[in-house]
Amino acid sequence: MCGWTSCHLPKEVLARACAYRDRQGHQRLPEWRDPDRYCPSYNKSPRSNSPDTDSSEQIIAPMRWGLVPYWFKEADLSNDTIMEKRSFKVPLVKGRRCVVLADGFYEWYPEDWEKVWDNWRPLIAGIFDCWEPPEGGDCLYSYSIITVDSCKVMTDIHNRMPAILDGEETVSKWLDFGEVSAQEALKLIHPTENIAFHPVSSMVNRSWNNAPECLLPLHLLTRKELKASASSQKMLQWLATKSPKKEEPKTPQKAESDVPQWSSHASLLERWLKRGQEEEPAAKRPHTQ
DNA sequence: CCAGACGTTGTT
DNA sequence: GTCTGG
DNA sequence: CCAGACGTTGTT
DNA sequence: GTCTGG
Numbered sequence: 001m002c003g004w005t006s007c008h009l010p011k012e013v014l015a016r017a018c019a020y021r022d023r024q025g026h027q028r029l030p031e032w033r034d035p036d037r038y039c040p041s042y043n044k045s046p047r048s049n050s051p052d053t054d055s056s057e058q059i060i061a062p063m064r065w066g067l068v069p070y071w072f073k074e075a076d077l078s079n080d081t082i083m084e085k086r087s088f089k090v091p092l093v094k095g096r097r098c099v100v101l102a103d104g105f106y107e108w109y110p111e112d113w114e115k116v117w118d119n120w121r122p123l124i125a126g127i128f129d130c131w132e133p134p135e136g137g138d139c140l141y142s143y144s145i146i147t148v149d150s151c152k153v154m155t156d157i158h159n160r161m162p163a164i165l166d167g168e169e170t171v172s173k174w175l176d177f178g179e180v181s182a183q184e185a186l187k188l189i190h191p192t193e194n195i196a197f198h199p200v201s202s203m204v205n206r207s208w209n210n211a212p213e214c215l216l217p218l219h220l221l222t223r224k225e226l227k228a229s230a231s232s233q234k235m236l237q238w239l240a241t242k243s244p245k246k247e248e249p250k251t252p253q254k255a256e257s258d259v260p261q262w263s264s265h266a267s268l269l270e271r272w273l274k275r276g277q278e279e280e281p282a283a284k285r286p287h288t289q
Numbered sequence: 290c291c292a293g294a295c296g297t298t299g300t301t
Numbered sequence: 302g303t304c305t306g307g
Numbered sequence: 308c309c310a311g312a313c314g315t316t317g318t319t
Numbered sequence: 320g321t322c323t324g325g
Contacts, residue, residue, distance in 0.1 A: 003308025069295080202309095204309095
């Protein structure tokens with residue numbers, strides 16, 4: 001599966017970005033469960049905690065990436081081979097559908113590729129489960145990202161892509177396990193051409209590199225005129241010494257809004273970056289409506 | 290019936 | 302090569 | 308997904 | 320827990 005994402009927005013901004021309409025059509029903010037465990041990052045790998053939402057009264061909760069089925073016996077969760085399918089079906093039937101919040105996702109590819117985008121969605125369909133450790137203690141929530149065949153524009157990069165939920169209504173239906181059956185919900189899952197991507201630096205290969213530059217298009221990163229913040233400076237320095245071998249595409253961020261402009265995206269990123277430099281080093285919201 | 294696996298990946 | 306950590 | 312380690316040591 | 324293979 002796609003092994004890497006970014007989800008960097010501050011808690012409050014993220015919550016606002018997840019505003020939704022309830023069944024009565026009222027605008028609502030999701031409830032944060034366990035917000036202190038949310039850990040924003042530009043560079044999230046499997047087994048990290050990401051926020052997901054679930055249920056028809058939407059909530060946001062941190063969950064472990066990599067599904068641990070509720071029947072799992074071992075106390076040791078260290079390996080990555082905790083599988084799915086059978087594990088996958090049961091939670092699905094139980095209506096344990098969630099949405100994985102992400103700015104986008106990273107994908108590796110072997111050769112040079114020059115591509116441009118489309119727009120992008122941060123909301124990925126997921127399945128979650130709840131596992132109680134045999135020795136007792138808190139229930140562990142974990143999830144798996146649903147993937148689908150790649151859309152056309154991505155096929156040269158990878159044959160699979162995350163199931164991106166395209167639009168507010170799709171998201172609501174996916175989460176509404178009360179009204180929408182598993183079968184119906186699965187119909188919402190399909191490849192979308194509605195994404196944007198660009199090459200990023202190999203800085204993102206190292207999961208401890210966590211800076212906004214992870215998301216940046218390579219051509220912006222290498223521009224000298226960018227005065228970087230303290231944390232960014234290190235990253236750029238690192239880049240200078242270890243020049244990237246591979247390039248990686250990435251669907252960049254943006255947090256809310258329905259239909260981002262296809263052409264404004266690069267400039268949006270650029271503006272956001274500059275603004276971020278003048279103020280706080282990381283975690284600046286990219287854009288508001 | 291029990292035993293054993295349980296994965297949409299991974300690689301160009 | 303293979304496993305673990307992130 | 309990639310990066311990095313790879314260790315019951317050794318010494319009566 | 321639940322499905323598949325034997």
